[in-house]
Amino acid sequence: MRFSINPEMATQEVQPNETLTNLKAESDTLKTKLEDERAKLHDVELHQVAEKVDGLGQFIMKTRRTLKGHGNKVLCMDWCKDKRRIVSSSQDGKVIVWDAFTTNKEHAVTMPCTWVMACAYAPSGCAVACGGLDNKCSVYPLSLDKNENLAAKKKSVAMHTNYLSACSFTNSDMQILTSSGDGTCALWDVESGQLLQSFHGHAADVLCLDLAPSETGNTFVSGGCDKKANVWDMRSGQCIQSFETHESDINSVRYYPSGDAFASGSDDATCRLYDLRADREVAIYSKESIIFGASSVDFSLSGRLLFGGYNDYTINVWDVLKGTRVSILFGHENRVSTLRLSPDGTAFCSGSWDHTLRVRDRGYHLEPVTSATVCLILVSSSSCLSLMPVPSPFYFIRTASFITFGP
Amino acid sequence: SQGKMARDMSDIDILKMELEQLKKEVSTPREPVSKTSKDIMDWCEAASGTDLLITGVPDDKNPYKPEKGGCIIT
Numbered sequence: 001m002r003f004s005i006n007p008e009m010a011t012q013e014v015q016p017n018e019t020l021t022n023l024k025a026e027s028d029t030l031k032t033k034l035e036d037e038r039a040k041l042h043d044v045e046l047h048q049v050a051e052k053v054d055g056l057g058q059f060i061m062k063t064r065r066t067l068k069g070h071g072n073k074v075l076c077m078d079w080c081k082d083k084r085r086i087v088s089s090s091q092d093g094k095v096i097v098w099d100a101f102t103t104n105k106e107h108a109v110t111m112p113c114t115w116v117m118a119c120a121y122a123p124s125g126c127a128v129a130c131g132g133l134d135n136k137c138s139v140y141p142l143s144l145d146k147n148e149n150l151a152a153k154k155k156s157v158a159m160h161t162n163y164l165s166a167c168s169f170t171n172s173d174m175q176i177l178t179s180s181g182d183g184t185c186a187l188w189d190v191e192s193g194q195l196l197q198s199f200h201g202h203a204a205d206v207l208c209l210d211l212a213p214s215e216t217g218n219t220f221v222s223g224g225c226d227k228k229a230n231v232w233d234m235r236s237g238q239c240i241q242s243f244e245t246h247e248s249d250i251n252s253v254r255y256y257p258s259g260d261a262f263a264s265g266s267d268d269a270t271c272r273l274y275d276l277r278a279d280r281e282v283a284i285y286s287k288e289s290i291i292f293g294a295s296s297v298d299f300s301l302s303g304r305l306l307f308g309g310y311n312d313y314t315i316n317v318w319d320v321l322k323g324t325r326v327s328i329l330f331g332h333e334n335r336v337s338t339l340r341l342s343p344d345g346t347a348f349c350s351g352s353w354d355h356t357l358r359v360r361d362r363g364y365h366l367e368p369v370t371s372a373t374v375c376l377i378l379v380s381s382s383s384c385l386s387l388m389p390v391p392s393p394f395y396f397i398r399t400a401s402f403i404t405f406g407p
Numbered sequence: 408s409q410g411k412m413a414r415d416m417s418d419i420d421i422l423k424m425e426l427e428q429l430k431k432e433v434s435t436p437r438e439p440v441s442k443t444s445k446d447i448m449d450w451c452e453a454a455s456g457t458d459l460l461i462t463g464v465p466d467d468k469n470p471y472k473p474e475k476g477g478c479i480i481t
Contacts, residue, residue: 023422030429041439049444053452056461064471084470101470201428203421239428241435258450260443275447279437282444302458303451321448346459347471361471362463 038280046273046282050321056304059317059327060362064347067098067357069105074351075132076166076338080121083344086359087128088351089116095130097142100342100349100359109140109150118166122173129157129176131164137178139190158188158195165207170234171214177234179206185222187234199232201239208252216259223250229264229274243274245281252296256320257303263320265294271308273320285318287325296338301345309336309350331358 072092079086085106086098093114097107113134120129122139131137137158140150158164162181169176170187175196179185185199185206204225212219218234229250231241248267255262256273261282265271269290273283285306292312299306299320306318315329315336334353341348347361416424455461466472 020419020422023419023426027422027426027429030426030433034429034433037433038437041437043439044441044444046440046444046447049441050448053448061460201424203425242428242432256447257454258447260450261447275440275443277438277446278440278443279435280440282440300458300460302454302461303447304455304458304461321451341460344459345457346464346469348460359471361469362460 047323056326061360063358065359070355073353075117076119077351078121080125089119135160137167166209179209181205197237210254213259221253221262223253225249265297267293298341309339311335
């Protein structure tokens with residue numbers, strides 16, 4: 001999803017078509033050379049290397065909490081380091097801080113703009129950052145006094161020339177990294193609002209970013225409407241590596257927990273894994289039956305599982321090593337727009353255009369069905385449950401003691 | 408650095424920027440997938456014991472532990 005209008009073709013002095021053609025030809029030659037260099041080292045597939053790894057078997061997750069309170073589409077969420085609090089932002093301009101254990105709302109702020117597309121929790125837990133159509137990223141210190149008007153202490157930190165698509169604190173409360181519809185990413189000093197570094201290289205809106213795990217040094221990855229995922233050196237502002245294998249906008253990027261790879265989710269209905277040391281894509285997570293875009297991705301703690309939130313209202317859970325889907329999670333009644341693992345890896349939270357957030361985890365035991373249940377057999381998409389645009393046949397099987405979902 | 412925003416650049420400028428970048432990337436050091444994939448897999452396997460979404464969490468340690476009786480079908 002994007003808001004920009006393509007850059008206008010400004011009338012300019014006549015450029016000989018030749019120069020444009022020559023540049024394009026040179027670019028294509030280099031792209032081919034890059035492909036060749038990468039291909040030389042593509043001696044095996046990840047799932048082949050992972051053949052000996054045990055399969056994951058049956059995989060069931062349960063929704064433990066549903067956070068209700070937003071009046072419109074939830075666009076973004078982030079966990080606090082305390083593993084319990086969550087900040088979320090919405091199309092209606094509201095930013096809410098929740099206690100996920102109790103589902104209580106602890107703070108609420110109304111932004112002066114709608115479509116708050118980005119929000120982030122500060123590492124200290126004492127502030128949140130957010131922004132969207134206002135083109136800014138603002139920081140709100142969280143007061144212990146629930147009656148205090150948070151908006152009064154708001155600090156404007158980042159200024160872009162188009163919408164803010166994502167933001168993230170670095171490893172302290174002092175710096176924020178932002179991405180924008182204006183095609184750039186930027187690093188800001190929170191206290192002074194000063195621009196510390198800007199990152200140019202995307203040819204269209206940047207939609208997402210993720211910081212490398214701190215052990216792996218000062219880099220981050222961004223994804224954009226130019227179908228590229230770029231890896232950046234934060235100090236120099238240089239783009240170190242660039243990957244262009246997606247066929248549409250990249251909505252979400254997330255580092256593999258070791259820092260040696262990252263995953264992406266795209267409007268082309270696939271998620272992909274890019275290996276940074278091999279400098280190439282090494283896995284595609286897709287199925288013919290999945291035709292709606294992936295809006296948001298995150299890994300489990302070990303990196304074995306990749307959770308993808310999709311525009312068909314589902315969450316697909318992928319076995320990262322084997323390339324197969326291990327589960328499909330239903331529940332949201334509209335697009336899944338955002339998704340993040342909790343800091344200790346015990347649960348993950350998803351946010352949706354259905355105005356809610358859901359926290360799910362893995363039950364230790366498969367619970368027996370004790371209440372009356374409805375058993376549904378669905379044989380074609382025409383007899384689907386309402387609100388689910390799932391195009392392929394799917395079914396529920398009820399066995400003696402538990403319900404499984406089959407793709 | 409004072410680069411221009413993509414939307415302020417002409418098609419030629421964007422192409423030149425991409426070309427600069429491609430020249431750098433062609434000479435990026437890289438390792439064979441057989442080695443790097445194995446490293447990814449090894450890291451994952453080593454960490455799998457601590458991945459609570461794979462091992463599951465006993466109810467008494469689960470802050471989201473379900474209420475007794477019945478279950479939520481999602």
